[in-house]
């Protein structure tokens with residue numbers, strides 16, 4: 540069997556080549572390269588994405604990490620403030636908090652959903668706590684009812700990190716609509732990915748939208764009218780045009796991912812040595828990543844490799860255990876679930892173009908060796 544990659548962006552491009560090539564050509568022909576005021580491609584995508592998510596505003600920016608930083612700055616979060624983030628996420632979530640001068644405070648995750656454990660939130664809330672950043676990790680919405688309840692009780696802001704969950708739903712409502720602000724990444728391999736770095740913020744608050752947009756465009760409200768010192772973090776025309784093409788496919792692609800996940804679940808269900816991801820019936824999990832817990836991960840990863848199957852680990856180290864956070868002195872015993880999971884979790888290929896017989900082959904290897 541041909542090599543099975545962890546994601547296959549080339550296969551996706553082949554399917555939409557005509558539209559993508561036309562979109563790129565059109566931006567070049569118009570020289571509409573840079574975002575900011577008046578780029579029609581950026582405006583079009585922002586309007587379409589806001590409509591898709593169901594928020595009043597979408598503000599494009601340069602990447603998903605900037606989106607988190609800009610969201611924090613928009614809310615005035617900075618030195619002296621604490622922001623709660625999950626112990627398991629991509630590094631950006633805590634990095635952005637530190638980069639605005641605030642302190643990330645980690646909370647353990649749920650054992651089979653991998654999102655932040657709402658029952659452990661209140662233990663870390665204090666006077667300095669300003670916000671919670673739930674991450675809809677792997678494509679599964681965090682437990683938003685509980686998180687919103689606790690945030691309201693303690694007067695905390697919620698910023699959703701939706702980088703892995705374009706189109707995911709919690710009780711019939713899309714992620715990106717719950718927090719005061721929400722952030723998305725369009726890194727190429729995300730469920731909705733650009734052909735380079737890109738990101739955005741969504742919000743129903745028009746005033747915050749204005750501030751976010753201003754921060755990402757040198758503090759300008761109009762050309763040469765700098766209200767504040769912002770930064771340069773704009774969505775560019777080519778990426779926006781590509782994203783508009785791809786947005787029209789996202790629901791179908793997510794459906795495909797859900798079908799692939801269902802087949803994995805069916806074929807691995809009987810294997811007692813595999814812990815499958817849990818998705819509550821009220822959630823629409825969009826399977827950015829299909830993560831399973833297994834023992835002997837190194838051995839299994841080698842077996843997969845011998846059979847030309849790519850796998851990955853999201854993530855080998857929980858955020859509080861990173862060397863750079865050692866100085867803060869987090870204790871492993873405070874994150875028992877994350878500590879256990881980072882040793883066992885493995886991501887196996889999932890993407891819309893993955894074929895049934897490839898999934899069967901991957902499951903045969905796993906079932907024969909576990």
Ligand SMILES: *Cc1c(COP(=O)(O)O)cnc(C)c1O
Pocket residue numbers: 602603604605628629631632674700702703724725726736737738
């Ligand atoms: C990808 C990702 C980001 C950041 O995205 P970039 O666009 O690469 O900056 C942030 N948070 C999470 C959870 C991610 O997976």
